[in-house]
Amino acid sequence: MIRVQVQQDEFDMGAEMAALSRISGAVGGMSVFMGQVRGNQGDGLESLTLEHYPGMTEKMLMGLAEEAFSRFHLLGCTVIHRVGIMYVGDPIVFVGTAASHRAAALQATAFLIDRLKTGAPFWKLERFTDGRSHWVDARETDDAAAAAWDDPSKD
Amino acid sequence: MIRVQVQQDEFDMGAEMAALSRISGAVGGMSVFMGQVRGNQGDGLESLTLEHYPGMTEKMLMGLAEEAFSRFHLLGCTVIHRVGIMYVGDPIVFVGTAASHRAAALQATAFLIDRLKTGAPFWKLERFTDGRSHWVDARETDDAAAAAWDDPSKD
Amino acid sequence: MQGRVTILYFASLREQLGRECEDVSLTDGQVPVQTLVSDLRSRDKALDGVFAAMPRIRVAINQELASFQDTVKAGDEVAFFPPMTGG
């Protein structure tokens, strides 16, 4: 069971986790990552605007979810990414995986969020309280984290 | 903020995640692991009874949470472990971590569940539909997973 | 559609160009992305400046990531954008 969703609205983490946990009686472990707009960095960040490429985004997220599903023998996999404007503390992304064993679920979640950061067509515009705004630069550490999953010894 | 809880009752994953996500405006990522009673293995498992060593359990879980908190620079950490009788599909354990960056949260959660498996005084008694019951044996793979965190190159 | 491709721009690229899409005609039946880009840059000074200033522009053809050596043909949807920053 794969569920991929791109939406403006907030998601309900408890409901998403409950749905994953009930996907099969064979589920022994579930892993979740939730990313939100980080504030308190002293830079006066007020909001993020998430732009995306409609159509391509859903395709690429589905491709990533399918890759995780077969690579880590998942029983369930949910990826939800919000678009539009989000303020400090607001949720941005939810990745949840369910598997028979904990290692598979934990690794699949790390794989999905690492790959999603640089492999799905999303872009972040930061707006600050003083009126400035700028597009977030891609980080080399994110490229490295995504590329590390190309090495199958990580499984 | 560390929260450690040993209880008979079910926990509310959504509420626990929401509390972690609001611990600080500096939270950028949260990671959760939830373990539940795995069925559908063809062995007729009906229930698990979780026994523990009251007093020592809380101390050891708190020690693990404090180690994770400082090692991975967490902003929040919640560990809830149930005791008593649980049926197939019931939740057993919840580990949640919040940090500024995703890698810290993901690693801390994996650390906590790996260490908790062999490092806190819980024991599982399996009961089957045909009336048999037996104590779950410790697995060498769990010892290896816990010991792997002794190698600081994993951070 | 015959002989034409749809071009999309996203994020900082869209913002600096001041447009999010355009239709262009291909000089040949099918051309590599880099030829298409050269044509666009020679026709449009603003676009030339934006492409010159952003060395890490990515391309997708029909919503699949592609390289500048890949071929564009009539009817394709070609998108240009900066490195992705989701999650």
Add this chain to the structure above:
Amino acid sequence: MQGRVTILYFASLREQLGRECEDVSLTDGQVPVQTLVSDLRSRDKALDGVFAAMPRIRVAINQELASFQDTVKAGDEVAFFPPMTGG
């Protein structure tokens, strides 16, 4: 309490012994865990059989994991149990 320790048994150990705790007096003021175990086994055939059959018994002293070389003194709480299987 003087000269006595509380001993707790958990899980399969508790089940096979048929008891979850007992109070025993120490032969000396303080002894290594392994001496305490030898004393217990020499006094109690059932316990001897259980300890013989379970090679991986763990020990905690005052709710801290310990080794069989660690010292037990009067007033301590000593617990024996099989390898832990939580999570």
